[in-house]
Amino acid sequence: MTARLFLLLAVSLPAFPETGNAPCARCHPAIARLYAATGMAQASGRTTPANPKGSFAQPTAANSTVTPSFELQLAGTSRQLEWFLGSGHIGRSYLFRKANQLFQSPLSYYSEPQKWDVSPGYENRPYLELTRLVEPACLQCHSSHLQPASAPQPFLEPGVSCERCHGPGEKHSALPTPRNIVNPAKRAPIPRASVCAQCHLTGAARIARANRDRSSYSPGAALSDSLAIFVWNAPNADSPSATSHFEKLASSRCQQASGEKLWCGTCHPAHADATPAQYNQTCQTCHSPGSCKANAGDACITCHMPKRAPTRSIEHLAFTDHSIPRRPIPATGPPSTGTLKEFWTGLSNPRDTAMAYAAAAVTTPSLRPAAYAQLQAAAPANPKDVPLLAQLAQFHERLGRQEPATTLYTQILTLEPTHPAAAINLGTALIRQGKSTEAIALWLRALANNPSLIGARLNLAVAQFQSGDRPAARQSLLQVLDYEPNHPTARQMLNQIPE
Ligand code: HEC
Ligand code: HEC
Ligand code: HEC
Ligand code: HEC
Ligand code: HEC
Ligand code: HEC
Ligand code: HEC
Incomplete structure (x- = not known):
């Protein structure tokens, strides 16, 4: 469960209709029973009080705790851990939802020491973050029948389902022949x-x-x-x-x-x-x-x-x-x-x-x-390739080459008006040019789609404060603290802006 680096791409619906394991299990009961015992079949699922792995009695990490009903309590706030990833041979990661987004829990369960501890990738951070979006790739490998990011359930089929290896099974279930289902072993290498x-x-x-x-x-x-x-x-x-x-x-x-x-x-x-x-x-x-x-x-x-x-x-x-x-x-x-x-x-x-x-x-x-x-x-041969342009812009930016970066961010936003990184960075460039009204509008648009962008909301608060709109700045800081109650900068700034 090493933190893996993947670009945050929106999870889109699977390219084919999935029927789920239930029909397969009706006609292939022995295989379904056998498979259910594997780690892959159990690679994700919904947390229920019936499947608490390990003891909840021990104190957990960094002034935070997880209750037996999977409530993560931390800094006077709580999040309901609704789904897990990982069969638990090694450990389990947990997911929670806030508004229309799905986040990773900063605490995970580790099976060998049998305890909850800070999740991989959260060590050495100043506070336990609550705004790490789940990488779509995690769900892609650990669960099946994925749903759009804003749906109430991230996946309809827990673990690796039959169809992830056998392909769409709708036609085969209605009229079973070997020709309308994939048997991997019979395919070319x-x-x-x-x-x-x-x-x-x-x-x-x-x-x-x-x-x-x-x-x-x-x-x-x-x-x-x-x-x-x-x-x-x-x-x-x-x-x-x-x-x-x-x-x-x-x-x-x-x-x-x-x-x-x-x-x-x-x-x-x-x-x-x-x-x-x-x-x-x-x-x-x-x-x-x-x-x-x-x-x-x-x-x-x-x-x-x-x-x-x-x-x-x-x-x-x-x-x-x-x-x-x-x-x-x-x-x-x-x-x-x-x-x-x-x-x-x-x-x-x-x-x-x-x-x-x-x-x-x-x-x-x-x-x-x-x-x-x-x-x-x-880049010149791929003028509409948003992922490519976004990478190039970030390299320009890191090397201090503001102008080509800004040009690319503008180009990206014409192709994909809600691209978060482009909106955030173009806003920063606009601030530098003294165009704070445009920057504020751009950030508000990006945040409407993606309310957990903490850095962008802090920038927004500063811009609002500097343009004299104290109530708006306070409001933005309170929203940061709603997502990250321990955010030190947001707390400090809020104290410095009187009501
Ligand atoms: C209505 C019963 C039925 C359902 C539902 C069903 N199967 Fe089958 N399946 C069969 C039968 C019967 C065969 C054997 C067909 C033959 O050999 O003529 C078969 C064969 C297969 C094979 C072997 C194909 C080959 O080339 O060797 C696979 C793989 C398979 N099924 C997977 C699935 C999966 C996955 C599902 C769920 C999406 C599923 N089946 C749902 C009845 C069913
Ligand atoms: C020559 C035999 C052999 C082949 C081929 C093979 N494996 Fe394994 N694999 C093993 C053995 C042996 C283990 C250890 C099992 C154990 O500890 O119980 C293992 C363990 C694993 C594990 C568990 C984690 C680990 O590393 O211990 C995974 C995942 C895995 N294999 C994936 C694959 C994949 C993917 C392929 C194809 C690229 C593959 N294996 C091909 C023999 C093989
Ligand atoms: C949809 C993603 C997916 C596919 C497809 C997939 N695996 Fe896995 N596999 C996983 C995940 C995730 C785990 C870890 C499960 C866990 O323990 O949480 C895993 C675990 C394993 C293990 C370790 C033992 C176990 O059951 O946990 C082996 C061996 C393995 N896979 C082999 C294979 C082989 C062989 C194939 C192809 C025939 C395959 N996998 C296809 C995702 C997949
Ligand atoms: C490319 C596919 C892939 C991706 C992406 C992926 N995993 Fe896994 N994950 C695996 C496989 C395969 C294993 C099993 C390794 C083994 O059995 O030794 C595993 C193991 C795990 C385990 C331990 C399961 C156990 O055996 O107890 C957890 C927890 C886990 N992954 C969580 C995550 C999280 C969280 C993410 C996203 C940050 C993620 N994984 C991304 C394939 C993936
Ligand atoms: C991790 C990948 C994977 C998953 C998940 C998986 N299968 Fe399979 N299945 C295979 C492979 C590979 C074969 C070919 C085995 C061989 O012939 O060596 C196979 C073969 C089959 C066959 C035909 C051969 C036989 O053993 O009778 C049936 C039927 C089948 N699978 C049904 C299912 C059902 C039902 C499920 C879900 C409960 C399922 N499979 C889940 C990989 C998978
Ligand atoms: C106690 C450890 C051990 C076990 C058990 C063992 N091997 Fe080996 N095997 C070795 C060592 C060490 C060498 C290398 C000898 C050398 O380099 O001269 C070797 C060499 C080999 C080679 C290469 C031979 C050549 O020179 O071309 C093969 C093939 C092989 N083993 C297969 C197996 C198989 C199959 C089994 C199980 C039936 C097995 N080994 C069990 C330790 C082991
Ligand atoms: C599909 C056939 C196949 C399977 C299955 C297979 N091998 Fe091999 N292996 C070969 C061939 C072919 C060679 C190269 C010729 C030789 O050294 O005998 C080889 C070479 C080796 C070598 C020598 C490696 C070297 O660097 O010189 C070892 C050791 C070995 N095999 C061990 C194993 C063990 C252990 C397993 C089971 C986990 C296994 N093999 C399964 C086909 C296979």
Whole structure:
């Protein structure tokens, strides 16, 4: 549950109608029962008093607590934690709603120490934030039948539903034949692998192709039609992570020497967790026991697929080494960086490559010059590509190049009038030019769509104060505190503006 960096894209409706698990379970009851016990089937759901994981009796972190009815209490305010992500083998993250938006809880439940603590990515913050929007990608991997962001329920089907691997099941349920449902195992290698890769291949950057969004993939297709997934050019130097199994397996001799025969489904049964004995038997479908030089017995995976802890993670997690080495590879230093290549195809168009470098540069600063140059080179050919223009504008801005940044923000707002980053940053530029009335109007519009933009509302309060409108400034600060009751700046400013 490492905090993952994804651009905040609106979750759009799935590209196909989903019928849900219920009809599938009626005709395939044994599979449905078996599958229900897996982590994937339980990867998300609604919190109910019947599923409290662990004890609520212990004190929780940072003067905050979670009650047995999943009420998060903090700084004199409370939020109802309505949904969870994660089966709970490792831990669970929680979500709450305020107005028309869905947020991540700053406290998570950790199964091994059996306690609530600060969520990953919230450590070392001055206060526990309540305005982190849930990344659409979290829901995309952990839940099914997603709903639009403003709907009362974020998803209609908890966990990974049958249709996430088998495709739309409406026609098949009405008239069941093998031809109107996807059986991944019967597909060509890339569409077959894509079924698992939609959630198990994060790479160094996942880029939605121009004019496609990340939810447009449907089982049976190649994932690379809708997403370009970039990995480091030297995958083996990296340490394993929650979603690096593809890169690792691709670097194994087993995969390289047996090609299309080996895929995730060779070792992982479709609807159940395998036992160690089953994994070891799978090795022996290709290797005779005598092929092991060490001739060390049947427990193949204990030596050849050891668990390793990721070097970057602060959590006590370990992942199975899918590079299937001859001898365990000791944990190396920091993951390798350098150049990126697109997984599967090995090459990509200049636009997607520029977007990948820009995304990876967030955590790998050495990529920034290359990312900036590539974005600039790709922009002229893609004048209506909002994600590309927004990235380029942010690079201009970071390098202090106000003028080209402002031009781009204006351009973006003509293409997408509610683009939050463009509205916020263009407002700041307008303030600098002394145009505070225009800036205030722009910020109010952005906030109407996206009321939890705390930075924008603080800027708005300052602009309102400076233009002499004290009541409006106070009102804005109270709204900040409604979302972030502990916000130190907002509290201080409110004290300084008499009623
Ligand atoms: C009305 C009963 C019925 C319902 C509802 C139903 N199935 Fe089936 N399904 C069948 C039958 C019967 C077969 C075998 C068809 C054959 O072999 O001719 C089958 C076959 C399959 C296969 C194998 C296809 C292949 O190529 O091997 C898959 C996968 C499958 N179903 C998944 C699903 C999923 C997912 C759902 C829910 C969206 C579902 N089924 C709903 C009756 C049903
Ligand atoms: C829609 C997203 C999604 C798809 C598709 C998907 N997975 Fe998963 N998978 C997950 C998530 C999320 C978890 C973690 C579940 C948890 O514990 O909360 C997971 C966990 C697992 C685990 C760990 C054991 C377990 O059950 O928790 C294995 C093994 C696995 N997946 C294999 C596969 C394979 C093989 C495929 C393709 C046939 C696949 N997955 C397709 C999202 C997905
Ligand atoms: C690309 C797909 C993907 C995305 C995006 C993703 N996850 Fe996961 N998540 C997984 C997989 C796969 C695992 C299981 C790893 C394992 O079994 O070792 C997992 C594990 C977890 C777990 C631990 C589950 C357990 O086994 O107890 C939690 C909690 C969790 N994720 C929360 C989140 C949150 C919150 C986000 C968004 C910030 C997120 N995930 C984004 C795929 C994803
Ligand atoms: C994580 C991906 C995934 C999920 C989720 C999933 N399946 Fe499957 N399913 C597969 C794969 C892969 C195969 C092919 C197995 C093989 O033949 O090796 C398969 C095969 C099948 C088959 C035909 C072969 C058989 O074993 O009879 C049926 C029927 C089926 N699934 C039904 C379901 C139903 C019903 C659900 C939901 C309860 C479901 N599946 C959920 C991946 C998945
Ligand atoms: C689909 C067939 C297949 C499966 C399943 C398979 N392997 Fe392999 N593996 C190969 C091939 C082919 C090679 C290369 C030729 C060789 O060394 O025998 C290989 C090579 C290896 C090597 C040598 C690695 C190196 O770097 O030289 C080891 C160790 C290994 N396999 C262990 C395993 C273990 C353990 C399992 C089960 C977890 C397994 N394999 C499953 C096909 C497979
Ligand atoms: C050669 C056999 C083999 C293949 C192929 C394979 N796995 Fe695994 N996988 C394992 C073993 C063994 C474990 C450890 C299971 C355990 O600890 O119970 C594992 C564990 C996992 C886990 C749980 C988290 C972890 O790292 O321990 C996930 C998720 C997973 N595999 C995903 C995948 C995906 C995705 C693919 C395809 C890219 C894949 N696996 C291919 C053997 C395999
Ligand atoms: C106690 C640890 C251990 C166990 C258990 C084990 N191996 Fe190995 N295996 C090794 C070591 C160490 C080597 C490397 C020997 C060398 O480099 O000279 C090796 C080498 C191999 C190789 C490469 C042989 C070659 O030189 O081409 C294969 C394939 C292999 N093992 C498969 C297996 C299979 C399959 C199993 C389960 C039946 C298994 N191993 C069980 C430790 C183990």
